[in-house]
Amino acid sequence: xxxxxxxxxxxxxxxxxxxxxxxxxxxxxxxxxxxxxxxxxxxxxxxxxxxxxxxxxxxxxxxxxxxxxxxxxxxxxxxxxxxxxxxxxxxxxxxxxxxxxxxxxxxxxxxxxxxxxxxxxxxxxxxxxxxxxxxxxxxxxxxxxxxxxxxxxxxxxxxxxxxxxxxxxxxxxxxxxxxxxxxxxxxxxxxxxxxxxxxxxxxxxxxxxxxxxxxxxxxxxxxxxxxxxxxxxxxxxxxxxxxxxx
Amino acid sequence: xxxxxxxxxxxxxxxxxxxxxxxxxxxxxxxxxxxxxxxxxxxxxxxxxxxxxxxxxxxxxxxxxxxxxxxxxxxxxxxxxxxxxxxxxxxxxxxxxxxxxxxxxxxxxxxxxxxxxxxxxxxxxxxxxxxxxxxxxxxxxxxxxxxxxxxxxxxxxxxxxxxxxxxxxxxxxxxxxxxxxxxxxxxxxxxxxxxxxxxxxxxxxxxxxxxxxxxxxxxxxxxxxxxxxxxxxxxxxxxxxxxxxxxxxxxxxxxxxxxxxxxxxxxxxxxxxxxxxxxxxxxxxxxxxxxxxxxxxxxxxxxxxxxxxxxxxxxxxxxxxxxxxxxxxxxxxxxxxxxxxxxxxxxxxxxxxxxxxxxxxxxxxxxxxxxxxxxxxxxxxxxxxxxxxxxxxxxxxxxxxxxxxxxxxxxxxx
Ligand SMILES: Nc1ncnc2c1ncn2[C@@H]1O[C@H](COP(=O)(O)OP(=O)(O)OP(=O)(O)O)[C@@H](O)[C@H]1O
Ligand SMILES: [Mg+2]
Numbered sequence: 025x026x027x028x029x030x031x032x033x034x035x036x037x038x039x040x041x042x043x044x045x046x047x048x049x050x051x052x053x054x055x056x057x058x059x060x061x062x063x064x065x066x067x068x069x070x071x072x073x074x075x076x077x078x079x080x081x082x083x084x085x086x087x088x089x090x091x092x093x094x095x096x097x098x099x100x101x102x103x104x105x106x107x108x109x110x111x112x113x114x115x116x117x118x119x120x121x122x123x124x125x126x127x128x129x130x131x132x133x134x135x136x137x138x139x140x141x142x143x144x145x146x147x148x149x150x151x152x153x154x155x156x157x158x159x160x161x162x163x164x165x166x167x168x169x170x171x172x173x174x175x176x177x178x179x180x181x182x183x184x185x186x187x188x189x190x191x192x193x194x195x196x197x198x199x200x201x202x203x204x205x206x207x208x209x210x211x212x213x214x215x216x217x218x219x220x221x222x223x224x225x226x227x228x229x230x231x232x233x234x235x236x237x238x239x240x241x242x243x244x245x246x247x248x249x250x251x252x253x254x255x256x257x258x259x260x261x262x263x264x265x266x267x268x269x270x
Numbered sequence: 271x272x273x274x275x276x277x278x279x280x281x282x283x284x285x286x287x288x289x290x291x292x293x294x295x296x297x298x299x300x301x302x303x304x305x306x307x308x309x310x311x312x313x314x315x316x317x318x319x320x321x322x323x324x325x326x327x328x329x330x331x332x333x334x335x336x337x338x339x340x341x342x343x344x345x346x347x348x349x350x351x352x353x354x355x356x357x358x359x360x361x362x363x364x365x366x367x368x369x370x371x372x373x374x375x376x377x378x379x380x381x382x383x384x385x386x387x388x389x390x391x392x393x394x395x396x397x398x399x400x401x402x403x404x405x406x407x408x409x410x411x412x413x414x415x416x417x418x419x420x421x422x423x424x425x426x427x428x429x430x431x432x433x434x435x436x437x438x439x440x441x442x443x444x445x446x447x448x449x450x451x452x453x454x455x456x457x458x459x460x461x462x463x464x465x466x467x468x469x470x471x472x473x474x475x476x477x478x479x480x481x482x483x484x485x486x487x488x489x490x491x492x493x494x495x496x497x498x499x500x501x502x503x504x505x506x507x508x509x510x511x512x513x514x515x516x517x518x519x520x521x522x523x524x525x526x527x528x529x530x531x532x533x534x535x536x537x538x539x540x541x542x543x544x545x546x547x548x549x550x551x552x553x554x555x556x557x558x559x560x561x562x563x564x565x566x567x568x569x570x571x572x573x574x575x576x577x578x579x580x581x582x583x584x585x586x587x588x589x590x591x592x593x594x595x596x597x598x599x600x601x602x603x604x605x606x607x608x609x610x611x612x613x614x615x616x617x618x619x620x621x622x623x624x625x626x627x628x629x630x631x632x633x634x635x636x637x638x639x640x641x642x643x644x645x646x647x648x649x650x651x652x653x654x655x656x657x658x659x660x661x662x663x664x665x666x667x668x669x670x671x672x673x674x675x676x677x678x679x680x681x682x683x684x
Contacts, residue, residue, distance in 0.1 A: 084677050104592075111594070111595050113595075136594050145278065
């Protein structure tokens with residue numbers, strides 16, 4: 025085939041929330057396509073529907089109208105069983121609040137998706153250790169989440185998202201709870217993952233973070249206001265610049 | 271269930287959540303413990319009360335005769351009715367296949383008895399061999415009266431334990447001769463009676479010998495029977511009442527007694543008395559079962575409550591697991607597996623503690639009303655299983671609901 029394979033394709037996506045008698049129309053017809061290997065940021069003011077969109081892409085929520093294809097598979101009317109299977113197979117999540125299981129060690133948290141893939145214990149541990157090394161936390165494998173800093177927690181979460189070797193990485197404000205320096209370190213890690221070919225979507229409302237991706241989608245009032253490729257700022261360079269200013 | 275990975279996951283969760291596990295376990299273990307103790311006390315009360323009722327065979331039917339109280343067929347009231355061998359023979363012949371044990375009795379009170387200078391005055395009863403079982407007696411030494419004693423008019427006697435102690439002071443008595451109403455009798459056995467001393471100050475001799483020695487002809491003081499056992503207690507009471515009624519009617523006809531005369535012929539059916547006793551037992555049993563079931567219900571409610579709290583506490587974790595790819599079924603499985611494992615282990619710990627307590631403290635308790643408290647192991651195990659299953663069922667609903675919560679809802683920050 026002549027074109028890059030299309031990873032995400034949504035057409036005319038609508039989503040409303042009903043609270044009591046009121047209905048809040050959040051997504052009002054979203055169309056966009058993400059090819060394999062892209063790194064896209066979704067921006068927009070608070071309440072513009074960024075998380076809603078990302079949740080739908082992550083099969084954590086369902087659209088009211090429109091179609092969604094993930095790696096060629098139509099995502100529609102899935103029951104929880106199939107949804108769980110697809111999430112496990114296709115997707116890795118990185119949340120603003122990390123969402124680690126607090127009574128499990130860093131290593132066990134990373135191994136979790138593999139457990140649900142039915143990978144046996146030894147392989148699980150080995151693979152999880154590999155990803156912990158990749159995020160630079162090999163020495164912290166036995167620590168519980170509350171013994172880690174915010175940046176370290178997010179690294180564990182990234183390792184966990186990578187562990188199941190997903191097609192797409194979805195990150196909702198991955199740097200929202202982190203200071204600038206730590207944010208850049210996390211973005212550097214995410215850029216590295218993208219360099220290896222993984223498709224990544226990042227929701228953010230910070231301009232500098234958005235410019236570390238290769239394409240910015242701007243949401244406003246439930247529609248895409250602007251969707252354009254940008255020149256990627258390497259997090260490493262941004263860091264140097266920031267440090268020079270101090 | 272036999273998924274090793276899941277077991278490892280469960281053990282890890284339990285190890286990392288010791289307090290939660292401990293609290294769940296404690297409530298289950300103490301519930302079972304209390305239940306075991308309760309059931310044991312109930313059993314102890316039953317034992318205590320039954321021992322008060324063990325004097326005679328429980329289904330004994332005795333007949334005495336008295337004086338008539340009504341005029342009948344031209345005969346005045348106040349006539350003495352005398353039972354005799356013929357009465358016994360007729361009753362026996364008519365009910366041969368229904369009767370288990372049977373005996374006519376001819377007894378005398380205050381019979382002077384002596385052995386080598388030791389003397390006493392005792393009740394002597396002439397009986398048949400079955401009488402041992404009608405009186406619920408067991409032999410300490412020797413044998414009881416038998417058929418050939420009766421046929422040969424043998425001068426043999428079986429002593430009550432008390433009589434033996436009085437006259438022999440613990441020395442060998444079997445084969446010795448004592449003198450009873452001027453006649454020498456050979457001692458062939460010594461018996462003990464659960465009724466205690468009062469019942470053991472008697473001597474038994476063959477009925478035929480008694481009638482001859484006491485010049486009684488073919489007179490009998492009483493007739494005593496038991497019926498063959500029935501399937502259940504209700505049937506036994508019914509059969510025994512029917513038999514009593516029939517026997518009374520036959521005797522009244524034979525001795526020309528008015529059917530309405532309540533004094534002349536006296537049929538005492540101990541099963542009717544026993545029925546009252548069994549009713550009391552039933553009440554005690556029901557009471558303890560009632561309390562026991564309430565305890566189980568309280569335990570189930572407790573376990574369900576804990577499950578509810580655990581599931582609520584784990585909602586976010588469940589959301590994370592689901593976002594990562596956990597199947598709803600695996601969530602339910604995880605929660606139930608853990609709860610069943612914890613309740614089962616805790617239940618058996620409670621059971622073992624309860625049983626140990628009963629084993630070591632039980633025998634020390636010996637009052638009139640409680641004796642040898644014990645518990646049916648099967649019942650106790652069943653209770654543990656009920657509690658485990660109930661815990662699982664109670665845990666299933668919150669687990670099921672949790673497994674169906676959408677991950678975004680579970681993950682939403684408060
Ligand atoms: N479960 C829900 N029920 C009702 N309304 C909701 C629900 N989730 C989101 N909303 C509403 O939908 C709108 C879009 O929410 P969303 O979380 O997508 O915004 P966002 O762009 O991610 O904002 P932020 O930058 O603050 O995270 C908001 O007005 C929000 O109040
Ligand atoms: Mg958001």
